[in-house]
Amino acid sequence: MRDTDVVIIGAGAAGLMCAALAGQRGRRVLLVDHANKAGKKILMSGGGNCNFTNLYTEPANFLSQNPHFCKSALARYTQWDFIALVNKHQIPHHEKKLGQLFCDNKSIDILRMLLAECEAVGVKPMLETSVDRIEKTDAGYRLETSAGPMRCQSLVIATGGLSIPTMGATGFGYQVARQFGHNLLPTRAGLVPFTITDQLKDLCNELSGTSVDCLVSCNGKSFRENILFTHRGLSGPAILQISSYWLPGQAVEINLLPDLDVPAWLAQQRNDRPNAELRTLLAELFTKKMATLIAEQWFVSKPIKQYTHAELEQIAQRLSAWQVVPAGTEGYRTAEVTLGGVDTKEVSSKTMESLKSPGLYFIGEVLDVTGHLGGFNFQWAWASAHAAAQYV
Numbered sequence: 001m002r003d004t005d006v007v008i009i010g011a012g013a014a015g016l017m018c019a020a021l022a023g024q025r026g027r028r029v030l031l032v033d034h035a036n037k038a039g040k041k042i043l044m045s046g047g048g049n050c051n052f053t054n055l056y057t058e059p060a061n062f063l064s065q066n067p068h069f070c071k072s073a074l075a076r077y078t079q080w081d082f083i084a085l086v087n088k089h090q091i092p093h094h095e096k097k098l099g100q101l102f103c104d105n106k107s108i109d110i111l112r113m114l115l116a117e118c119e120a121v122g123v124k125p126m127l128e129t130s131v132d133r134i135e136k137t138d139a140g141y142r143l144e145t146s147a148g149p150m151r152c153q154s155l156v157i158a159t160g161g162l163s164i165p166t167m168g169a170t171g172f173g174y175q176v177a178r179q180f181g182h183n184l185l186p187t188r189a190g191l192v193p194f195t196i197t198d199q200l201k202d203l204c205n206e207l208s209g210t211s212v213d214c215l216v217s218c219n220g221k222s223f224r225e226n227i228l229f230t231h232r233g234l235s236g237p238a239i240l241q242i243s244s245y246w247l248p249g250q251a252v253e254i255n256l257l258p259d260l261d262v263p264a265w266l267a268q269q270r271n272d273r274p275n276a277e278l279r280t281l282l283a284e285l286f287t288k289k290m291a292t293l294i295a296e297q298w299f300v301s302k303p304i305k306q307y308t309h310a311e312l313e314q315i316a317q318r319l320s321a322w323q324v325v326p327a328g329t330e331g332y333r334t335a336e337v338t339l340g341g342v343d344t345k346e347v348s349s350k351t352m353e354s355l356k357s358p359g360l361y362f363i364g365e366v367l368d369v370t371g372h373l374g375g376f377n378f379q380w381a382w383a384s385a386h387a388a389a390q391y392v
């Protein structure tokens, strides 16, 4: 029987951080993970360069049924705290855009930093260790694991969400939450590309690889960034962002020319260059291929003087408020995050401790707190881990 103060299940971003910080408080920690490596998602994050935080992190960057929940933890462990840690380990990094901090080298710099912090307090992740059973005892929790039984005062669930099952994601954290009487909010894939199956599919296919700066809106939320046409539909940062707000069946509105007053521009072109064909005019705004395809497939290209005012209005409408109804998303196979999860109304925002079962803690993505794209999800992992680590 291994007897310890704290068992943390999940050696991902949140679990590693919590283990290091709890160890710094002198707590004896066991960190277990069923995968053969710790922090696999850290390694694949940010296209291999780990977008580890965001300079402009604030509660408004997070989705949750309980939007106030994340505030306290984010305020007590900020992006500046994590940057200080990164600087202490002399990890070279840069701001790519919009406050997003990336490693200059590889994501492994961040993983090595967390493992070094763990090692400094005597924590080495127990890998390829599965947890078969958890029981509440008078003094805490008893676990049956593939490495034998364990007993602890505090049990931390840091098993993340459902995205990328091939990287070790499971619904284990939700199962534990259910076992101890927690409410679960429906889960769905977030920060995920859209699939398109209607007549738009051909356009997406033909434009595959083309990226356009757009304003994308759905359910009252808008993001200004690139969209990317793909063989299967639409992706790119603006699409990933809006996917977290989209519900099946809904339309997404895409303004393909967010900096242009399109009706005024069309009127001016009609006046100045009446014989210019629509596709020639659009080629000044988009790539030639995209201009030709949309001029022909959407509008039938002809000299601009030949369009009626009503037709010009329709063209303007289509370009600045293109309505797209995705067939669905690529799902957990490629999603960066899982929306929903453990209902935060039953968890202390100060300590991350369960309000249903004392000594049980939930941190990171398993909770119903999901960040926007841009380093916010890792900042939540660090901040929630820090909050729990002060109390476990």
Ligand code: FDA
Binding pocket: 009, 010, 011, 012, 013, 014, 015, 032, 033, 034, 035, 038, 039, 040, 041, 042, 044, 045, 046, 047, 050, 051, 052, 053, 129, 130, 131, 158, 159, 160, 161, 163, 164, 167, 168, 169, 170, 171, 172, 173, 334, 335, 336, 337, 363, 364, 365, 366, 374, 375, 376, 377, 378, 379, 381
């Ligand atoms: P995380 O998923 O990191 O860790 C969970 C751990 O629990 C894993 O090690 C897993 O093996 C283990 N586990 C699961 N089930 C278990 C079980 N039954 N028993 C034992 N162990 C179990 N975010 C960001 O801010 N910037 C970025 O650049 C990116 N990039 C990015 C790219 C890709 C491709 C993905 C999929 C995701 C991102 N993210 C991101 C999101 C970010 O990776 C994610 O939000 C955090 O890793 C969540 O941290 P957690 O520790 O909660 O879960």
